[in-house]
Amino acid sequence: MSMALSFRICSSPLICKATLSNADNNRNHHHANDAAFIRRAADLAEMSAGLTSPHPNFGCVIATSSGKVSGEGYLYAQGTKPAEALAVEAAGEFCRGSTAYLNMEPGDCHGDHTAVSALVQAGVERVVVGIRHPLQHLRGSAIRELRSHGIEVNVLGEDFESKVLEDARKSCLLVNAPLIHRACSRVPFSVLKYAMTLDGKIAASSGHAAWISSKLSRTRVFELRGRSDAVIVGGNTVRQDDPRLTARHGQGHTPTRIVMSQSLDLPEKANLWDASEVSTIVVTQRGARKSFQKFLASKCVEVVEFDMLNPREVMEYFHLRGYLSILWECGGTLAASAISSSVIHKVVAFVAPKIIGGRNAPSPVGELGMVEMTQALNLIDVCYEQVGPDMLVSGFLQPIPDLLPVIPSEDATFEIDPTVNPFESSIIFFYKTWDLYGSFSNFSPHPIRMPYVGENDDYMTWSSVEHYYQANKFVGVENPMALDCVEKIRTARSPEEAALIGRKTQRHKPELVRKDWEDVKIEVMYMALKCKFSTYPHLKSMLLSTAGSVLVEASPHDLFWGGGREGEGLNYLGRLLMQLRSEYMGESSVSAENTSLA
Numbered sequence: 251m252s253m254a255l256s257f258r259i260c261s262s263p264l265i266c267k268a269t270l271s272n273a274d275n276n277r278n279h280h281h282a283n284d285a286a287f288i289r290r291a292a293d294l295a296e297m298s299a300g301l302t303s304p305h306p307n308f309g310c311v312i313a314t315s316s317g318k319v320s321g322e323g324y325l326y327a328q329g330t331k332p333a334e335a336l337a338v339e340a341a342g343e344f345c346r347g348s349t350a351y352l353n354m355e356p357g358d359c360h361g362d363h364t365a366v367s368a369l370v371q372a373g374v375e376r377v378v379v380g381i382r383h384p385l386q387h388l389r390g391s392a393i394r395e396l397r398s399h400g401i402e403v404n405v406l407g408e409d410f411e412s413k414v415l416e417d418a419r420k421s422c423l424l425v426n427a428p429l430i431h432r433a434c435s436r437v438p439f440s441v442l443k444y445a446m447t448l449d450g451k452i453a454a455s456s457g458h459a460a461w462i463s464s465k466l467s468r469t470r471v472f473e474l475r476g477r478s479d480a481v482i483v484g485g486n487t488v489r490q491d492d493p494r495l496t497a498r499h500g501q502g503h504t505p506t507r508i509v510m511s512q513s514l515d516l517p518e519k520a521n522l523w524d525a526s527e528v529s530t531i532v533v534t535q536r537g538a539r540k541s542f543q544k545f546l547a548s549k550c551v552e553v554v555e556f557d558m559l560n561p562r563e564v565m566e567y568f569h570l571r572g573y574l575s576i577l578w579e580c581g582g583t584l585a586a587s588a589i590s591s592s593v594i595h596k597v598v599a600f601v602a603p604k605i606i607g608g609r610n611a612p613s614p615v616g617e618l619g620m621v622e623m624t625q626a627l628n629l630i631d632v633c634y635e636q637v638g639p640d641m642l643v644s645g646f647l648q649p650i651p652d653l654l655p656v657i658p659s660e661d662a663t664f665e666i667d668p669t670v671n672p673f674e675s676s677i678i679f680f681y682k683t684w685d686l687y688g689s690f691s692n693f694s695p696h697p698i699r700m701p702y703v704g705e706n707d708d709y710m711t712w713s714s715v716e717h718y719y720q721a722n723k724f725v726g727v728e729n730p731m732a733l734d735c736v737e738k739i740r741t742a743r744s745p746e747e748a749a750l751i752g753r754k755t756q757r758h759k760p761e762l763v764r765k766d767w768e769d770v771k772i773e774v775m776y777m778a779l780k781c782k783f784s785t786y787p788h789l790k791s792m793l794l795s796t797a798g799s800v801l802v803e804a805s806p807h808d809l810f811w812g813g814g815r816e817g818e819g820l821n822y823l824g825r826l827l828m829q830l831r832s833e834y835m836g837e838s839s840v841s842a843e844n845t846s847l848a
């Protein structure tokens with residue numbers, strides 16, 4: 251069940267301002283202040299949209315008791331300092347007795363408590379939270395911890411309500427809509443974007459479409475791409491437009507490009523096959539044009555086959571791969587199919603003051619099978635904005651789920667069913683870094699200092715276990731290209747990038763892979779894991795806390811390191827972690843024995 255994000259109107263009857271008591275006036279004043287600061291926290295969080303994925307967007311404002319802002323901060327990118335720590339640093343001594351405003355409850359998925367500790371140690375007196383963390387395993391823990399330190403914590407919509415606060419809470423839901431969707435559904439948050447003429451065409455009847463919207467509007471599209479994990483088009487748009495689908499506004503990240511094509515009847519020469527800067531994934535029907543699949547692979551374009559190629563299956567697949575937000579830039583054929591499959595959540599339409607006409611000129615949404623206007627889909631929370639000469643109309647086809655009633659807090663879950671303990675399980679699955687036990691993933695942002703295997707003196711920092719593991723595939727090979735590859739992996743901006751370089755090079759240039767790789771890879775991984783868990787004591791404690799449980803890396807694709815979709819994988823990563831855990835447990839029992847003997 252989800253609830254439309256319509257504003258809740260205060261149930262009290264109209265009260266003449268003159269009759270408000272002092273207490274009412276005071277409360278209204280506080281609410282207005284709280285609302286303004288929470289909105290500011292949401293605005294700050296918004297500043298890094300697209301950069302923090304897969305982590306949420308966090309903003310924090312510290313205000314003194316007289317209502318002055320003394321410090322602000324936002325999570326700049328995944329793995330950087332939390333917003334709360336930055337705001338506390340900026341506010342300095344003004345933190346004591348202040349109120350901290352957070353658009354969202356901090357999520358402590360790596361067990362290091364940095365955000366909460368920063369607020370506690372700085373002497374913050376009160377914390378106002380826009381929304382609780384949407385992920386069940388993180389929901390409520392930071393709030394509980396803050397309260398346990400005697401800090402007053404108010405959550406909008408739970409502790410107090412008013413129109414102005416509801417408005418502020420809504421801005422917090424909007425800024426992290428993709429993560430909220432992740433918490434509630436099995437598909438990523440999807441935005442359908444198109445540019446159309448005033449007479450409702452997305453191209454001339456010839457198919458020519460460059461350009462309908464103005465340059466300013468197209469720059470806005472680059473920004474939209476920069477906030478998305480992937481941009482998707484249909485085969486026809488590739489054939490017709492030869493798009494690049496890159497974010498070219500000079501900042502932010504560049505999304506993966508996805509092409510949906512049943513026939514794979516696609517041109518050999520296309521901008522999307524240049525995967526040197528951004529990767530492209532083609533999703534297709536199982537068995538389609540094998541020769542073309544080979545050709546794409548030679549261009550480093552990944553091909554994923556589906557038994558049933560339809561938008562829902564494709565979105566469920568990308569959800570599993572960790573994608574949070576998708577921008578659909580397809581034509582009307584695929585757009586209609588996506589809307590019919592209920593995978594589109596928001597529509598962003600640029601309307602240009604131009605008329606092109608043409609009976610056969612395509613329109614933004616193809617056949618939906620509706621026959622009466624009463625069947626039309628109504629957008630909610632519609633916004634209108636002029637962008638240069640164009641009008642930008644956006645709105646939601648499906649409301650952002652309101653987590654208040656949908657996902658009970660952990661406390662509430664216990665109240666409903668005291669026998670339910672979400673943390674009790676004999677199998678612990680981990681996969682994505684933001685999930686519970688996500689720190690067990692090789693992609694977790696925990697740098698390690700390790701030498702190349704076989705060379706003991708040359709220690710260097712690797713941004714993650716994945717960086718180290720992938721680089722080791724090419725270590726010791728006497729070929730300058732192998733050395734170059736190691737360096738590229740070592741300096742890759744993210745574990746995902748490191749994995750991409752490592753896997754692609756292994757596939758396309760097998761001569762660069764060290765001869766003993768298959769024999770040593772488990773040892774390489776074990777050494778890296780040992781280094782990671784020994785470097786970070788809270789990770790070691792987290793690993794020890796899983797004693798008695800089977801650890802499984804829930805990767806649906808990796809059948810060697812992961813457990814596979816239905817347990818068919820060998821789960822070597824889970825096994826190595828369990829081995830490490832028993833090694834640590836052995837150590838602690840030996841040291842306990844020694845202490846008792848002493």
Ligand SMILES: NC(=O)C1=CN([C@@H]2O[C@H](COP(=O)(O)OP(=O)(O)OC[C@H]3O[C@@H](n4cnc5c(N)ncnc54)[C@H](OP(=O)(O)O)[C@@H]3O)[C@@H](O)[C@H]2O)C=CC1
Binds near residue numbers: 451484486488516
């Ligand atoms: N102004 C704008 O904002 C935009 C304009 N355009 C214009 O639109 C025109 C292309 O529109 P259109 O033909 O609708 O192109 P689409 O981008 O919708 O591509 C349709 C193709 O998508 C593939 N597809 C795969 N699975 C499905 C599915 N389940 N349902 C539907 N399609 C699927 C098929 O490719 P295959 O045939 O390979 O199997 C199908 O032919 C061009 O003229 C282009 O310039 C396009 C995008 C945006």
Ligand SMILES: Nc1c(N[C@@H]2O[C@H](COP(=O)(O)O)[C@@H](O)[C@H]2O)[nH]c(=O)[nH]c1=O
Binds near residue numbers: 461467471496
């Ligand atoms: N024609 C049209 C759009 N078309 C979309 O943009 C894609 C081209 O992107 P790129 O190659 O990166 O510039 C194209 O394939 C289609 O998806 N978009 C707009 O904002 N306005 C326009 O007028």
